Amino acid sequence: MILHDYLPSGNGYKIRLLLNLLAQPFQLKHYDIVAGESHTPEFLALNANGKIPVLQLDDGRCLAESNAVLFYLAQGSQYWPTDPWQQAQVLKWMSFEQYSHEPNIASVRFWLGHAGLNETRRAQLADKKRQGYAALDVMEKHLSQHRYLVGERLSIADIALYAYTHVAEEGAFSLASYPAIQAWCKGIFQLDNYVSIDDESALLA
């Protein structure tokens, strides 16, 4: 399979991390999204929404949206629970990630580290910081009482939220006052087959 991706993307990294944990080989095709490479006619044929990551199966079928890709790849593995209530909790945390966490923490990181600030973005910075810290507060509260987000074992909910949380400081979010999040990040970092977000060499396993 081919992962159409942008290396600094946490959304892409979620999938790279899961593929490595599953020891599933894949090819990486890189797009410079800041230069508009996810809006060419060729890319829009893969995902009409013009966003990486996109997983392309060997038969050519494509799946967009990082958390949908995690769901698909995790079927039958230890990272997708079998109980419907726990499955719903995994989806709850992944929705939380895409709505309350990523648009704040990942956006600020992307603006400061990659795309730059403009007037519209500058006007949103204070709101994004406030909402990003609110999302970290929700995670800290849960992780101070539970080792993982769902069912006391690692799932794709943890992988989804780890992606942008562990690089939150690149968006000027300090994790200093979040000891439970730090311990949870450390546990994931220590997994067998762990791969870092910028480790291109490990991607072509």
Next chain:
Amino acid sequence: MILHDYLPSGNGYKIRLLLNLLAQPFQLKHYDIVAGESHTPEFLALNANGKIPVLQLDDGRCLAESNAVLFYLAQGSQYWPTDPWQQAQVLKWMSFEQYSHEPNIASVRFWLGHAGLNETRRAQLADKKRQGYAALDVMEKHLSQHRYLVGERLSIADIALYAYTHVAEEGAFSLASYPAIQAWCKGIFQLDNYVSIDDESALLA
């Protein structure tokens, strides 16, 4: 079961519509989110993230995030496909809804119709309009070739995206140039057991 909700919310309405289609009785508990009623200690005990809707089961367990609730309620019904690839496509469209559609189309509707504009929101309006129309373009392209979003039958992907699409004009998004979206909306409107977003009387089925 109890649905903790705010009647104008499309996120809540997704669940009300599915519960009606499933002929599943429920109680509605209403919160004025503009007045801060989803940030009281009592509400935060239901959802630490301080957002409606929340589904509370008869045994007290709570599930937040509208699309996770749709997933849970649709298990075993015709609205959740049995094929894993189609399931992943449903989640793809629901992620698209929460990331590319709702934050633009629903936010502008909420600002103009309920919460009001402030300086930060005013600075984002043009971007939100552009991105909201881009999301409608993606839907129109798909629906001009397919009757439903996934697998040629109604699923929770359609229910999730119908919620804010059918009231997009309340956010000053015109659907006039989206004939496929209009036809798709009409098909959902004509379903047996359809309930409208503001129909409180139908909620206590």
